[in-house]
Amino acid sequence: MNKVSDCFRVLRLNGRCALIPFITAGDPDLETTALALKTLADQGADLIELGVPYSDPLADGPVIQAASTRALGRGVTLEGVLEMVEEATPSLKPPLVLFTYYNPILSWGVENFLGRAAQAGVSGLVVPDLPLEEAAPLLQAAQAQGLEVVLLVAPTSSPARIQAIAEQSQGFIYLVSVVGVTGMRTELEQRVPGLIAQIRQVNQKPVAVGFGISSPPQAAQVKAWGADAVVVGSAFVKRLGSGDPAAGLQAIGEFCQSLRQALD
Amino acid sequence: MISLSSAQPDALGRFGLFGGKYVPETLMPALEELEAAYGRFRQDGAAQAQLQGLLRDYVGRPSPLYFAERLTAHYRRPDGQGPLIYLKREDLNHTGAHKINNALGQVLLARHMGKGRIIAETGAGQHGVATATVCARFGLECVVYMGVHDMERQALNVFRMRLLGAQVQPVAAGTGTLKDATSEAIRDWVTNVEHTHYILGSVAGPHPYPMMVRDFQAVIGKETRQQCLDLWGGLPDLLLACVGGGSNAMGLFHEFMGEPGVTLIGVEAAGQGLGTDKHAATLTLGKLGVLHGAMSYLLQDEYGQVLEAHSISAGLDYPGVGPEHSFLKDSGRAQYASVTDQEALAAFQRLSRLEGIIPALETAHAIAYLETLAPQLPGNPRLVINCSGRGDKDVQTVVKALGDLGSPT
Numbered sequence: 001m002n003k004v005s006d007c008f009r010v011l012r013l014n015g016r017c018a019l020i021p022f023i024t025a026g027d028p029d030l031e032t033t034a035l036a037l038k039t040l041a042d043q044g045a046d047l048i049e050l051g052v053p054y055s056d057p058l059a060d061g062p063v064i065q066a067a068s069t070r071a072l073g074r075g076v077t078l079e080g081v082l083e084m085v086e087e088a089t090p091s092l093k094p095p096l097v098l099f100t101y102y103n104p105i106l107s108w109g110v111e112n113f114l115g116r117a118a119q120a121g122v123s124g125l126v127v128p129d130l131p132l133e134e135a136a137p138l139l140q141a142a143q144a145q146g147l148e149v150v151l152l153v154a155p156t157s158s159p160a161r162i163q164a165i166a167e168q169s170q171g172f173i174y175l176v177s178v179v180g181v182t183g184m185r186t187e188l189e190q191r192v193p194g195l196i197a198q199i200r201q202v203n204q205k206p207v208a209v210g211f212g213i214s215s216p217p218q219a220a221q222v223k224a225w226g227a228d229a230v231v232v233g234s235a236f237v238k239r240l241g242s243g244d245p246a247a248g249l250q251a252i253g254e255f256c257q258s259l260r261q262a263l264d
Numbered sequence: 265m266i267s268l269s270s271a272q273p274d275a276l277g278r279f280g281l282f283g284g285k286y287v288p289e290t291l292m293p294a295l296e297e298l299e300a301a302y303g304r305f306r307q308d309g310a311a312q313a314q315l316q317g318l319l320r321d322y323v324g325r326p327s328p329l330y331f332a333e334r335l336t337a338h339y340r341r342p343d344g345q346g347p348l349i350y351l352k353r354e355d356l357n358h359t360g361a362h363k364i365n366n367a368l369g370q371v372l373l374a375r376h377m378g379k380g381r382i383i384a385e386t387g388a389g390q391h392g393v394a395t396a397t398v399c400a401r402f403g404l405e406c407v408v409y410m411g412v413h414d415m416e417r418q419a420l421n422v423f424r425m426r427l428l429g430a431q432v433q434p435v436a437a438g439t440g441t442l443k444d445a446t447s448e449a450i451r452d453w454v455t456n457v458e459h460t461h462y463i464l465g466s467v468a469g470p471h472p473y474p475m476m477v478r479d480f481q482a483v484i485g486k487e488t489r490q491q492c493l494d495l496w497g498g499l500p501d502l503l504l505a506c507v508g509g510g511s512n513a514m515g516l517f518h519e520f521m522g523e524p525g526v527t528l529i530g531v532e533a534a535g536q537g538l539g540t541d542k543h544a545a546t547l548t549l550g551k552l553g554v555l556h557g558a559m560s561y562l563l564q565d566e567y568g569q570v571l572e573a574h575s576i577s578a579g580l581d582y583p584g585v586g587p588e589h590s591f592l593k594d595s596g597r598a599q600y601a602s603v604t605d606q607e608a609l610a611a612f613q614r615l616s617r618l619e620g621i622i623p624a625l626e627t628a629h630a631i632a633y634l635e636t637l638a639p640q641l642p643g644n645p646r647l648v649i650n651c652s653g654r655g656d657k658d659v660q661t662v663v664k665a666l667g668d669l670g671s672p673t
Contacts, residue, residue: 104567
């Protein structure tokens with residue numbers, strides 16, 4: 001079972017550019033995260049990326065760092081996140097992609113973690129501090145569990161690296177749209193369309209563009225550049241984390257809808 | 265016994281299980297570029313001559329190997345046994361610590377790579393000062409990330425860096441110490457990698473840093489070998505150095521890795537005690553993990569979240585450790601011990617009064633381990649301690665811990 005690949009197959013048949021919202025698990029709390037998954041699914045998310053809070057999120061900007069710190073402060077653990085996911089996924093249509101740094105996986109034990117994640121209904125993994133050279137153990141073990149490990153391409157990646165990463169990436173190819181960490185930007189990197197074209201030349205897997213996209217016009221721009229999917233993170237995390245849970249849920253629902261409209 | 269070849273990481277940058285490159289993809293091309301540039305730099309005769317010249321005329325190398333007569337007498341037992349203690353005086357380097365050896369090497373490398381902006385992380389401020397110094401020397405823009413807690417306890421070094429023209433960027437995240445400053449420096453590098461070189465200050469981080477920083481610090485061990493030959497015509501019996509990330513220890517050890525007769529001992533910070541949660545004894549109590557780009561031993565909780573370290577010494581206050589140290593521990597080539605804040609404070613005073621040398625609190629950890637080690641050593645073995653830095657920067661911290669000491673006792 002490769003739910004992420006299958007999802008993109010259907011999206012392509014329908015000519016639909018996928019919307020992938022990202023939220024940090026446990027911010028403001030895991031109950032709200034469970035409700036948020038449902039809200040996002042109802043408001044047009046095609047896949048959902050769920051961030052696991054980590055003490056040292058090297059690839060994240062201030063918004064997601066702060067959300068991680070808040071969640072960890074409330075005692076949120078990877079185990080707790082997977083328990084919540086296990087309850088949520090049976091009624092959740094969009095495939096769930098877990099975004100986690102490597103150390104919590106390593107600490108759990110790669111095999112044990114993958115087994116538990118698959119059991120909980122996780123469909124894919126993004127591990128931002130695990131580049132191609134270090135990913136082999138995870139890629140092989142995940143395949144055995146039916147989990148797809150998505151690798152990242154950056155604007156700094158050489159053509160040779162892009163080709164090798166694209167070949168190994170499972171589910172889709174995650175194109176980091178900025179030279180930098182996650183977070184909202186006013187300007188999109190002008191190299192993105194060229195990078196999408198470069199990936200297309202060497203591989204037919206779907207390309208999702210993320211990092212720095214925070215508004216419907218930016219999402220529409222990325223779609224126009226030819227992306228198969230748009231990932232929006234910090235802009236969701238900020239809306240969900242500020243104020244009370246009910247207001248946060250309403251805000252992300254409306255925002256998700258507005259992004260969906262921009263992509264349709 | 266270990267072969268010389270295992271002192272070099274493999275093609276993936278690993279010392280056995282440890283090391284590697286656990287960084288976002290954005291940085292991978294920069295690490296490849298750095299590795300290639302460093303390879304050329306090592307072969308470049310003119311660049312090496314420039315480095316050697318600056319190490320001599322600007323840093324003041326070679327640093328002396330000093331026989332600590334009164335410290336030796338202090339540990340001499342009634343039957344005349346006890347170690348002959350020598351101090352490798354890295355505290356006499358320009359800027360007052362071993363850190364300048366690496367900063368100077370990397371700034372020359374950055375110039376070769378055509379990078380005009382330099383960033384660094386710092387804990388105690390010694391690496392930050394060294395980096396700010398070499399950036400001033402070569403007219404490069406310099407940003408140093410430093411935890412807010414460390415800025416407070418190392419205020420003197422903050423002022424020095426600013427005086428040297430560096431921008432000191434406070435990091436309030438986490439505990440506001442070296443770990444958080446390093447994370448923030450890496451984020452800066454991810455963002456500005458195309459025109460910025462990151463001068464990492466320890467034998468930590470992703471490959472090639474652990475190897476490269478060690479190589480730039482290896483001058484310590486090379487000089488020590490020659491000085492031992494000049495003084496007594498042989499090798500030292502034991503080497504002793506403090507370990508936070510572990511650069512001064514690797515710098516001293518590396519030259520002697522293939523000499524099985526030389527015992528290598530690293531000393532970590534036990535903070536308020538190994539039985540408490542306030543320590544920085546990564547090799548003693550850590551588990552395998554990944555932090556700041558490398559697989560190594562790591563202080564972490566049961567869920568793989570990185571724990572806060574604690575040490576009275578800002579330079580040792582780090583939950584990770586260089587991957588080669590993890591390798592040396594597992595292979596048995598080096599031994600690692602730990603001493604508490606209190607023991608380090610006592611050694612800080614002991615060395616001051618017995619030798620007229622005020623050591624850095626980091627260095628005081630190595631000195632403190634003599635209390636345990638010296639009584640166990642039979643005969644009169646020759647023991648070299650890396651006196652890695654001077655203690656002026658720590659006087660405020662020590663005043664806070666000990667009071668004003670009153671009249672001499």
